[in-house]
Amino acid sequence: MLELAILGLLQESPMHGYELRKELAAKLGAIRAAISYGSLYPTLRRLQAAGWITEAAETPATAEEVPALTSRRGRVVYKITAEGKERFAQLIGQAGPETYDDTGFGVHFAFFARTDQATRLRILEGRRRKIEERREGLRDVLGRAAERLDAYTLELQRHGLDACEREVRWLEELIANERSGRAPTVPRAGTVGGRRDTDSPPPPGESRKERP
Amino acid sequence: MLELAILGLLQESPMHGYELRKELAAKLGAIRAAISYGSLYPTLRRLQAAGWITEAAETPATAEEVPALTSRRGRVVYKITAEGKERFAQLIGQAGPETYDDTGFGVHFAFFARTDQATRLRILEGRRRKIEERREGLRDVLGRAAERLDAYTLELQRHGLDACEREVRWLEELIANERSGRAPTVPRAGTVGGRRDTDSPPPPGESRKERP
DNA sequence: CCGCGATGTATCGGACCGATACATCGCACG
DNA sequence: CGTGCGATGTATCGGTCCGATACATCGCGG
Numbered sequence: 488m489l490e491l492a493i494l495g496l497l498q499e500s501p502m503h504g505y506e507l508r509k510e511l512a513a514k515l516g517a518i519r520a521a522i523s524y525g526s527l528y529p530t531l532r533r534l535q536a537a538g539w540i541t542e543a544a545e546t547p548a549t550a551e552e553v554p555a556l557t558s559r560r561g562r563v564v565y566k567i568t569a570e571g572k573e574r575f576a577q578l579i580g581q582a583g584p585e586t587y588d589d590t591g592f593g594v595h596f597a598f599f600a601r602t603d604q605a606t607r608l609r610i611l612e613g614r615r616r617k618i619e620e621r622r623e624g625l626r627d628v629l630g631r632a633a634e635r636l637d638a639y640t641l642e643l644q645r646h647g648l649d650a651c652e653r654e655v656r657w658l659e660e661l662i663a664n665e666r667s668g669r670a671p672t673v674p675r676a677g678t679v680g681g682r683r684d685t686d687s688p689p690p691p692g693e694s695r696k697e698r699p
Numbered sequence: 700m701l702e703l704a705i706l707g708l709l710q711e712s713p714m715h716g717y718e719l720r721k722e723l724a725a726k727l728g729a730i731r732a733a734i735s736y737g738s739l740y741p742t743l744r745r746l747q748a749a750g751w752i753t754e755a756a757e758t759p760a761t762a763e764e765v766p767a768l769t770s771r772r773g774r775v776v777y778k779i780t781a782e783g784k785e786r787f788a789q790l791i792g793q794a795g796p797e798t799y800d801d802t803g804f805g806v807h808f809a810f811f812a813r814t815d816q817a818t819r820l821r822i823l824e825g826r827r828r829k830i831e832e833r834r835e836g837l838r839d840v841l842g843r844a845a846e847r848l849d850a851y852t853l854e855l856q857r858h859g860l861d862a863c864e865r866e867v868r869w870l871e872e873l874i875a876n877e878r879s880g881r882a883p884t885v886p887r888a889g890t891v892g893g894r895r896d897t898d899s900p901p902p903p904g905e906s907r908k909e910r911p
Numbered sequence: 912c913c914g915c916g917a918t919g920t921a922t923c924g925g926a927c928c929g930a931t932a933c934a935t936c937g938c939a940c941g
Numbered sequence: 942c943g944t945g946c947g948a949t950g951t952a953t954c955g956g957t958c959c960g961a962t963a964c965a966t967c968g969c970g971g
Contacts, residue, residue, distance in 0.1 A: 488926085488927095489926080489927080502951075503951090504951065504952095505949060505950050505951080511842060512851055513825070513848075513870050514848070515863075516833070516836050516840055516856065517837060517856045517858065518839055518855070518859070520800075520833075522927085522928090523927065523928045523929065524928095524929095524950095524951080524952075524953090525927070525928055525929070525952090525953075525954080525955095526926070526927045526928070528951070528952060528953085529926095529927095529952095529953090530926090530927095561935090561950085561951095562949085562951080563950090563951075564948060571720065582959090585960090586733075593855065596851060596855050597851065597852050597855060599849075599851035600849040600850070600852070601852050610762065613852070621728070621732075624724075624728050625728055625729060628725050628728055632725060634728070636725075637811075637812035638812070639808060639809065639810075639811035640726055640809050640812070641810060642873070642957095643729050643805065643808050644729045646729065646866075646869055647728065647729020647730065648729070649865075650729075650862065650865075653861075653862075653865075654858075657858055661854070662854050663950075673908075682941085684836050685872025700957085701957080701958075715919075715920090715921075716920065716921095717918060717919050717920080719917095727943070734958085734959090735920075735958065735959045735960065736919095736920080736922090736959095736960095737921090737922075737923080737924095737958070737959055738957070738958045738959065739920085740920070740921060741921095741922090741957090741958090742957090742958090754964095773919085773920095773966090774918085774919060774920080775920075796929090797929090799945085846926090891952095
């Protein structure tokens with residue numbers, strides 16, 4: 488999962504570890520907290536060993552003027568290689584069982600802008616199926632085993648059931664959207680960031696949820 | 700976390716591994732899928748080594764009629780010890796940072812019937828605080844960094860934000876309930892609080908469950 | 912009689928986390 | 942002027958938990 492996320496982010500622009508972590512937190516904030524360095528750095532090393540990313544020299548100009556007196560341990564910028572892009576395409580296109588758990592689905596979804604529509608549909612339906620199964624399990628417990636459980640546990644299940652039903656509805660909407668051709672995004676985005684803007688958030692009239 | 704969950708379940712009745720896994724799945728179904736055996740068995744061993752659980756002989760009567768022809772590798776039933784109950788009380792009463800993440804909170808909440816009211820309140824408020832922080836992070840991203848992200852990522856954040864707001868409301872309700880004295884349904888209180896006597900009385904008979 | 916699914920115990924490699932250590936840089940505050 | 946402190950930045954270590962796998966028993970239907 489981490490591998491897929493890193494490859495995806497580096498496809499947008501080269502980054503060093505710290506930055507990667509922050510971007511990841513911004514992109515996956517809805518799914519999970521920040522990634523740990525204890526996962527990040529070993530994974531970077533693994534990806535580099537596999538040839539999917541490489542170190543990019545930082546500050547290529549004016550290099551010799553500071554001759555590494557203290558062996559200058561600067562930031563290490565990574566960029567994705569051609570093989571890395573291939574790997575990303577392969578990972579994003581195939582769906583195993585881990586694609587449908589909370590984290591896996593979140594990562595895949597976060598890169599839907601780089602995923603073709605058929606795959607998007609497949610993943611959304613797989614996720615829906617999985618959530619429906621969880622929902623049925625919770626209904627079973629609430630129905631058949633309710634008297635074995637205390638009030639707090641029951642309340643927990645009810646809240647979980649509610650969340651399941653809500654997510655299924657959300658997925659239904661997304662699936663309907665995909666099928667009707669008009670996705671909530673442009674299917675081919677090549678955006679590389681870098682924009683700085685302090686005051687621009689949406690002007691008043693813009694309603695969020697509507698599907699034109 | 701697993702340690703706490705196992706100790707809590709064994710407090711209700713002795714069980715073997717397979718059963719433990721199923722009960723755990725039923726009790727925590729809203730939070731996470733079934734626990735893996737790759738975690739369960741090593742943890743059981745660890746708990747046993749620490750003296751918090753012991754193996755209980757199965758089928759104490761009519762033992763000699765099947766003389767273990769094939770060294771009978773039967774089920775191993777575990778039961779909690781007095782030290783184990785103490786350990787449970789200690790774990791359930793203290794709250795670290797991991798108490799407020801999804802899994803940690805779920806496990807603690809699932810055993811609220813064995814937690815005193817002050818601790819319940821503390822945990823609910825800690826969880827609320829954490830979710831509020833996540834919510835603010837998502838609002839920030841949706842407000843300030845919206846133009847850097849594609850439509851799918853934004854939709855993911857919106858769904859996450861919605862879930863946060865919903866959970867905060869749920870927690871508010873529970874907190875209000877706790878403060879007003881009447882718990883969701885069964886104010887079955889008077890359970891383990893701080894560190895007190897070692898010799899705890901049998902749990903208040905709230906859950907009927909018989910083993911065949 | 913045989914297969915097959917449920918029950919049941921167990922291990923192994925790998926993914927990921929939390930704590931920790933350490934170094935640099937800009938800047939606010941005395 | 943210096944000094945300390947929070948942000949930035951790289952890195953490792955031990956531990957928890959997961960997924961795959963192996964293997965053995967039991968009851969039941971074909």
